[in-house]
Amino acid sequence: LTGSAVANPNPSNFDREYLVPVIIGAVTPQTINMDLDTGSSDLWVFSNSTPGAQATGHVVYQPNTCNASTCAKLLPGETWSIQYSDMSSSSGIVYSDLVTIGGAAVSSQAVEAAQIVSSSFTTDTANSGLLGMAFSSLNTCRPQQQLTWFDNIKASLAAEVWTANLQKGAAGTYNFGYIDSTAYNSNITYTPVSTLRGFWEFTFSGYQLGSSSFVTTDMAAIADTGTTLLLLPSAVVESYWAQVPSAHLEPSLGAYIYPCSATPPNFTFGIGSYRGVVPGSYLAYGPVSSQWCYGGIQSQGSSPFSVFGDVLLKAQFVVFDVGNLRIGYAAK
Numbered sequence: 001l002t003g004s005a006v007a008n009p010n011p012s013n014f015d016r017e018y019l020v021p022v023i024i025g026a027v028t029p030q031t032i033n034m035d036l037d038t039g040s041s042d043l044w045v046f047s048n049s050t051p052g053a054q055a056t057g058h059v060v061y062q063p064n065t066c067n068a069s070t071c072a073k074l075l076p077g078e079t080w081s082i083q084y085s086d087m088s089s090s091s092g093i094v095y096s097d098l099v100t101i102g103g104a105a106v107s108s109q110a111v112e113a114a115q116i117v118s119s120s121f122t123t124d125t126a127n128s129g130l131l132g133m134a135f136s137s138l139n140t141c142r143p144q145q146q147l148t149w150f151d152n153i154k155a156s157l158a159a160e161v162w163t164a165n166l167q168k169g170a171a172g173t174y175n176f177g178y179i180d181s182t183a184y185n186s187n188i189t190y191t192p193v194s195t196l197r198g199f200w201e202f203t204f205s206g207y208q209l210g211s212s213s214f215v216t217t218d219m220a221a222i223a224d225t226g227t228t229l230l231l232l233p234s235a236v237v238e239s240y241w242a243q244v245p246s247a248h249l250e251p252s253l254g255a256y257i258y259p260c261s262a263t264p265p266n267f268t269f270g271i272g273s274y275r276g277v278v279p280g281s282y283l284a285y286g287p288v289s290s291q292w293c294y295g296g297i298q299s300q301g302s303s304p305f306s307v308f309g310d311v312l313l314k315a316q317f318v319v320f321d322v323g324n325l326r327i328g329y330a331a332k
């Protein structure tokens with residue numbers, strides 16, 4: 001078994017997130033556009049349990065709890081509650097239902113129906129749920145923790161692997177169970193993943209800011225398709241934006257902004273001897289005013305690891321190798 005699904009950038013805002021059409025239900029299937037998130041492990045959707053005021057503009061999951069074996073089933077007593085690093089949150093109840101992504105189906109997937117969602121979810125009307133693809137140890141369902149869609153399907157796949165091929169301002173692809181050798185240019189460089197924190201966490205070997213020299217220093221990072229930007233240690237971020245005249249940390253935003261007339265420098269990361277290049281044009285996130293633009297590289301704050309979000313991932317072909325607990329990067 002293999003699967004392949006489109007990854008559509010959210011049309012209205014600078015590739016803030018990438019949405020995948022997910023088909024939920026067998027008796028009355030619904031296609032729900034969801035944010036595939038390698039930084040979390042809950043599959044949750046706006047639903048008929050979400051208050052109308054919070055669900056306005058969203059497609060909502062309507063579980064068909066009929067009596068046949070193919071119907072949705074409420075999991076009695078199960079609840080979930082999650083808060084993300086951007087302080088957004090949601091919570092609710094849990095059904096079991098058929099979930100198909102790119103032609104690959106899981107018959108009894110825990111589908112977490114939202115009863116409450118925070119405001120940033122309500123306003124993002126293109127996004128009707130999150131599809132967690134980190135490790136199941138982070139799943140918030142209680143008292144019985146549930147498995148991610150990938151954990152449920154991986155034994156049926158040709159290989160316990162999936163890949164992300166996100167694009168700048170265009171549709172990309174998530175493939176499940178195989179590696180499309182026509183989708184990348186260089187050899188794939190793999191590095192081990194630590195699952196201790198439940199994330200796709202790995203060590204990178206250093207970085208280069210623009211045309212400065214490469215800085216060799218082991219650093220921790222997670223690959224997080226659900227985070228838009230590239231988050232690095234504040235000292236690195238300061239050095240990076242120092243290369244752009246008039247770029248500065250804008251206190252009211254808590255973020256670096258720069259003149260939109262400038263093109264930011266490239267950012268290069270190392271894994272062993274591999275060098276992954278993120279073009280400066282990928283690090284221009286979007287305007288905050290007529291002349292100031294929001295930087296695609298920002299501080300990781302107090303986090304113990306950097307966050308390789310979409311602005312970096314879209315410049316690479318990325319292999320999430322669950323079977324061998326490793327992550328791979330290739331140029332494309």
Ligand SMILES: Cc1cc(CN)n(C)n1
Nearest residue numbers: 039040084085086226227
């Ligand atoms: C909703 C959401 C998901 C993520 C990344 N895991 N963030 C930062 N916010």
